[in-house]
Amino acid sequence: MGLKGGGEFSRLGGMGKKQAELVTAETMASKQRDISVSEFFLKNRHLLGFDSPRRALLTAVKEAVDNSMDACEEAGILPEIAVELEQLTESRFRVTVTDNGPGIVKAQIPKIFAKLLYGSKFHRLRMSRGQQGIGISAAGMYGQLTTGAATRILSRIKHTKMAHAISVQIDTRTNKPVILSEEEQDWRPTMQVVDEEGKPDGAPVVHNHGTCVSIDMEAAYVRGRQSVDEFLKQCAIVNPHLTLHYRLTLKERAESGNLKPEAGKKAGKGDASESQISGFRSPPSALSVTYRRAVNLLPAIPDEILPHPHGVELGMLMQMLKDTESRTVKGALSSDFSRVSAQTAGDICERAGVNPKASPTRVAHHEAELLYKAIQETKLMRPPTDCVAPIGEEQILAGLKKEIAADFYSAVTREPAVYRGNPFLIEVGVAYAKPEDPELKSDDPVRLLRFANRVPLLYQPGACVITKAVQGVNWKAYGLDQPKGSLPVGPVVVMVHMASVWVPFTSESKDAIASYEDVLAEMTLALQECGRRLSVFLNKRRRDLEAARKRNYMELYIPHLALGLKEILELPDKEEAKIVKDLKKMLEKTHLDV
Amino acid sequence: MGLKGGGEFSRLGGMGKKQAELVTAETMASKQRDISVSEFFLKNRHLLGFDSPRRALLTAVKEAVDNSMDACEEAGILPEIAVELEQLTESRFRVTVTDNGPGIVKAQIPKIFAKLLYGSKFHRLRMSRGQQGIGISAAGMYGQLTTGAATRILSRIKHTKMAHAISVQIDTRTNKPVILSEEEQDWRPTMQVVDEEGKPDGAPVVHNHGTCVSIDMEAAYVRGRQSVDEFLKQCAIVNPHLTLHYRLTLKERAESGNLKPEAGKKAGKGDASESQISGFRSPPSALSVTYRRAVNLLPAIPDEILPHPHGVELGMLMQMLKDTESRTVKGALSSDFSRVSAQTAGDICERAGVNPKASPTRVAHHEAELLYKAIQETKLMRPPTDCVAPIGEEQILAGLKKEIAADFYSAVTREPAVYRGNPFLIEVGVAYAKPEDPELKSDDPVRLLRFANRVPLLYQPGACVITKAVQGVNWKAYGLDQPKGSLPVGPVVVMVHMASVWVPFTSESKDAIASYEDVLAEMTLALQECGRRLSVFLNKRRRDLEAARKRNYMELYIPHLALGLKEILELPDKEEAKIVKDLKKMLEKTHLDV
Numbered sequence A, B: 001m002g003l004k005g006g007g008e009f010s011r012l013g014g015m016g017k018k019q020a021e022l023v024t025a026e027t028m029a030s031k032q033r034d035i036s037v038s039e040f041f042l043k044n045r046h047l048l049g050f051d052s053p054r055r056a057l058l059t060a061v062k063e064a065v066d067n068s069m070d071a072c073e074e075a076g077i078l079p080e081i082a083v084e085l086e087q088l089t090e091s092r093f094r095v096t097v098t099d100n101g102p103g104i105v106k107a108q109i110p111k112i113f114a115k116l117l118y119g120s121k122f123h124r125l126r127m128s129r130g131q132q133g134i135g136i137s138a139a140g141m142y143g144q145l146t147t148g149a150a151t152r153i154l155s156r157i158k159h160t161k162m163a164h165a166i167s168v169q170i171d172t173r174t175n176k177p178v179i180l181s182e183e184e185q186d187w188r189p190t191m192q193v194v195d196e197e198g199k200p201d202g203a204p205v206v207h208n209h210g211t212c213v214s215i216d217m218e219a220a221y222v223r224g225r226q227s228v229d230e231f232l233k234q235c236a237i238v239n240p241h242l243t244l245h246y247r248l249t250l251k252e253r254a255e256s257g258n259l260k261p262e263a264g265k266k267a268g269k270g271d272a273s274e275s276q277i278s279g280f281r282s283p284p285s286a287l288s289v290t291y292r293r294a295v296n297l298l299p300a301i302p303d304e305i306l307p308h309p310h311g312v313e314l315g316m317l318m319q320m321l322k323d324t325e326s327r328t329v330k331g332a333l334s335s336d337f338s339r340v341s342a343q344t345a346g347d348i349c350e351r352a353g354v355n356p357k358a359s360p361t362r363v364a365h366h367e368a369e370l371l372y373k374a375i376q377e378t379k380l381m382r383p384p385t386d387c388v389a390p391i392g393e394e395q396i397l398a399g400l401k402k403e404i405a406a407d408f409y410s411a412v413t414r415e416p417a418v419y420r421g422n423p424f425l426i427e428v429g430v431a432y433a434k435p436e437d438p439e440l441k442s443d444d445p446v447r448l449l450r451f452a453n454r455v456p457l458l459y460q461p462g463a464c465v466i467t468k469a470v471q472g473v474n475w476k477a478y479g480l481d482q483p484k485g486s487l488p489v490g491p492v493v494v495m496v497h498m499a500s501v502w503v504p505f506t507s508e509s510k511d512a513i514a515s516y517e518d519v520l521a522e523m524t525l526a527l528q529e530c531g532r533r534l535s536v537f538l539n540k541r542r543r544d545l546e547a548a549r550k551r552n553y554m555e556l557y558i559p560h561l562a563l564g565l566k567e568i569l570e571l572p573d574k575e576e577a578k579i580v581k582d583l584k585k586m587l588e589k590t591h592l593d594v
Helices: A005-021 A025-031 A037-043 A053-074 A107-113 A135-147 A228-238 A274-279 A313-322 A331-335 A342-352 A365-378 A395-404 A465-472 A517-569 A571-589 B007-021 B025-031 B037-043 B053-076 B106-114 B135-147 B228-238 B274-279 B315-325 B328-335 B343-350 B367-376 B395-404 B467-471 B516-567 B573-590
Strands: A080-089 A090-100 A151-156 A161-173 A175-184 A210-218 A241-249 A284-292 A406-413 A417-419 A422-433 A447-453 A454-459 A491-498 B082-087 B092-099 B151-156 B161-170 B177-186 B210-218 B243-248 B286-291 B406-413 B417-419 B422-433 B447-452 B455-459 B492-500
Touching: A025 B025, A037 A135, A053 A080, A053 A135, A053 A210, A053 A228, A080 A228, A090 A135, A090 B177, A107 A135, A107 A151, A107 A161, A107 A175, A107 B025, A135 A151, A135 A210, A135 B315, A135 B367, A175 A284, A228 A241, A228 A284, A228 A395, A228 A454, A284 B082, A313 A365, A313 B135, A331 A342, A342 A365, A395 A406, A395 A422, A395 A491, A406 A517, A417 A517, A417 B406, A422 A517, A422 B447, A465 A491, A465 A517, A491 A517, A491 B243, A491 B467, A571 B492, B037 B135, B053 B082, B053 B092, B053 B135, B053 B210, B053 B228, B082 B228, B106 B135, B106 B151, B106 B161, B135 B151, B135 B161, B135 B210, B228 B243, B228 B286, B228 B395, B228 B447, B228 B455, B315 B328, B328 B343, B343 B367, B395 B406, B395 B422, B406 B516, B417 B516, B422 B516, B447 B467, B467 B492, B467 B516, B492 B516, B492 B573, B516 B573
Parallel strands: A080 A241, A447 A491, B082 B243, B447 B492
Antiparallel strands: A080 A090, A090 A210, A151 A161, A151 A210, A161 A175, A241 A284, A406 A422, A417 A422, A422 A491, A447 A454, B082 B092, B092 B210, B151 B161, B151 B210, B161 B177, B243 B286, B406 B422, B417 B422, B422 B492, B447 B455
16 A cells, blocks of 8 residues: 555454455445336335325325326316225225226326336426326335235227226336236226215216226325325315215224324324214214316316526536437527527527537537527526416315305415426415314414415425415514414415426425425415405404494493483483484494594 | 216317317327436436535535445545535536545446446445435536536546546436546545645645546535535534545635525524625635544444345235245245244244245245235344444534533433334434533524434425424423424534434435334434433533522622621621631532522
8 A cells, every 4th residue: 555545454453343344346346236216216115105004095096186187187178086995904995096088098008007207297398287207106016015916907098999907017126017917898987976975966977988097005094184085175176177076985993993093193183083083983984975076167278388498407408409300509499499589599699609500419518508608698588378377366265265164265376487497376375264163273373275286285394385485474464473483373274376387396295395486486475465465354353343342332331321311301211212222323323443 | 978978078168279289098198208217307306405506516515425435434444535616617616526435446437427326225224325326426417417517537446557537427318327538547546634724734645546526516605504514514523433625615706606695595593604605705715624533443334134024015025035046935034034034934934824845936916915914923033233333422422522512411322223124223412502602592493413324414404303303302391491393492402313224315315314203212212311311410500500699699698797796796896707708618518409
């Protein structure tokens, strides 16, 4: 060992027994290997929302419903979806989700349901619920891990006679689907509307196309704020064009079971709650409900957009120039980006000192840097924003009215804005509960409902920019109590929706939105607008209460006053009653300025 | 459309202009495609800790240092690492990390630095800093995305004459490395110790082997609690066997620059802080520091272990039986799992009713289920736990003493425990600052330092089980104020370390630990133990203060008392002084029971 270098070995005498295991560059190299993306997520399944049996159940339902909703809407079909949870053993459930979507062509089924990172939504900028190409395959992989069973899919596309039935597993070593069985089958998705008591209401509806996916998994059913029940209810609220059937069948409780809240977790406030949970110990162990659609119109189908130049980084610009179908730099700029006309593309090239007719594949690194810089310096229209579809103020108010009986409702849909080149839009709704509401107490934190592209977010509120935005507003100015840095306190429901062509989730489980400044700013503005309206209401209510109090106080004295007047003026007895009446009338007419 | 089915189309008249874009199962199929894991993480780079220029800088340093530390320790080399940050332009930095590790063999370099999900640490259960095979390639990918530049690596292994110099990029479409240039070079890692003023102290140390990685990236340097400075300082504290050189060179501030805290973010409390940040506006714009190792012994090299049967799920068991090299089920159980002797393996087979001599590859699904059940019912020794190496109470105390001048220090290293079959170990240290500490104020929340496998965690405290554990302890019982559900308040530093063969991070950026009940319970016990000790100290201190207060009070009256006595007893004047003296002496001797 030269110079003062490797002297470290001489000092290692004290290490003792472990020395035999020391490795060298060569032995290390022999252990290096590929990790398949499914191995990665299998070992890190909490990243996908499968960390507890309770959450796994919700995540599986959520992924399946997201896919069904997206498929129906893209095909212009009013969605009708059936979610069925059947308890197979103490700790095992079958999750089955059926839709009336366009169906899936045979060759695509295995990859869609048994291959991570496969899909149609990742490589585009378009508002949809799914975006990663992971979710439903992850649910199947989790089922496979915990029960060894396969994912079973039935799908029928329009104008075909038979449905395709297939069962697939995922080879986690290679992230490839393995088909276990496959056959043609006579099947049509059949849906049954039930009334409020869970009884069939009319004949079943039979569709000519659709998809049904069924997964067995280790799971636990627990009611409450993070339950499948709550998720589906909120889904129905923000998707008024959806008809949703939900059936839950629990095994009768022979052995001590899994139906209690998970160990160590207490049911949250306002949970649906302890008494109902213990009710599972005996029948009725089934639940059946239909959320019928409230509107027969699909929301506008959002457009797909091209990336906006101001949201594209240097490396991405270089990649796009390499991949373009255009023959010139100018052509690539104007055809592959939004808001770049041929004129603007020419200006950018000129500013960068790059020949507009150069071949885009031959642009050198420093030229790309010049182009990148020129783009940043060029004023461009903001990205088109009709690609993000709001729920709409009216629908938000209708949704809040379903959720809560309140004295005050307000909703704000902001104009679209842009973060990192991605158009997005924020909506906020606020409701102030009637005093008699048993769930919303005036000394509890407000109830916060979070949504992203019309999907309810039930987990990880602490990691979400929505929570941060609500905490960051000064609610004291609007008449609500608020401990420092916390959610405001009061009998209030606050809902916040972010719609975007790309929602920046904090993890693959898509439970929380990352904190981008532009997003936070838009949320804050929308919340403040609702806050101002709330404060007008609360001020008025406070004044009204004060006036009522004064009025009551005065009313108390009216009989005495009447008696006094009678005696002073020596009026007859019958006049006394008239005076009382007149005084009360006067009092009612008076505006009490408090 | 048959029956009541597809009536939805007739109701869609109102949809209008968008109808042209409706898709079918067939058009959808044509858009389905693979997503490479690098495309995925490129679009979701916030998952990897590259969401802001400031955080990107820290993440890149962290990934490189983690790798260097792991490599040195595995090879039994006392680590000496140099971290250099050089500002190239206003918003661009060059990050260079050099180590004296064993080096990397030529053929492995491109994959290790330019391929996501590649490495030696994922497929084993062994305590190390890296575990995913993502980090350093992600840093390179981010550099490439933001600057278009390649990752440059220099590596020299022992007993070779020349170092290998290579520059690589990642082809994000395929997640494969692209080599841009490659050559042999005469290079030895050279490190320079500097004194407290940043001046060279002695001759540079030259090593015979090591690796140097250099990445250019968009980044921002901001001091404070989430800075590279803080990360490296904490690294040195929990790795007393590390010698760490850190050099920062900032450009002089010609234009208005990026050196302020990021827009919209105020410097946190105790940030190193505004005044220093504005100090950058003029030279000195460089920083140079050496953290010298305090001990010349490597921590024990942790063992690699086999999976424990109780932590293996059914699907995993099936996969392991498929992959085993054993010829019998019994053999597979005893050779591929920890804590399963041949005897126990036989018992499991018998209990499951499975032939112990059957070929493991031919075990049917229902047989695997029976085996799985039998394993759950079999009592097994807990996993071996000498595979997790603690920092140790002594080292934690030494670390805390570096961090804070306190009146009270305490540390607890718990015995190893197990979550989901994975051994882990919790350590906690607590220090109560001297009242004159300017950074730790008695009405601020305690300062929490989080570590996982000796790596400081600086981001996402809210998502981390460590924060949850500290919030969950009743600190009022130990004499600290604590707002409901929050961190306790006081001039206190709390440090928590989790060591494990597999740390369950909440995201790929490895900033926060997921909340497993077993982990939470161990942390709570360790915190409570430190809390009890703290309360003994605080009680004593309170009593001492109270006694001092009483003593002062009485001292006030001694002269009056003496005067009174003198007058009553008609003593001479000089006696008065003696009485005062005697009384004071008495008071000092008295134990004031308060």
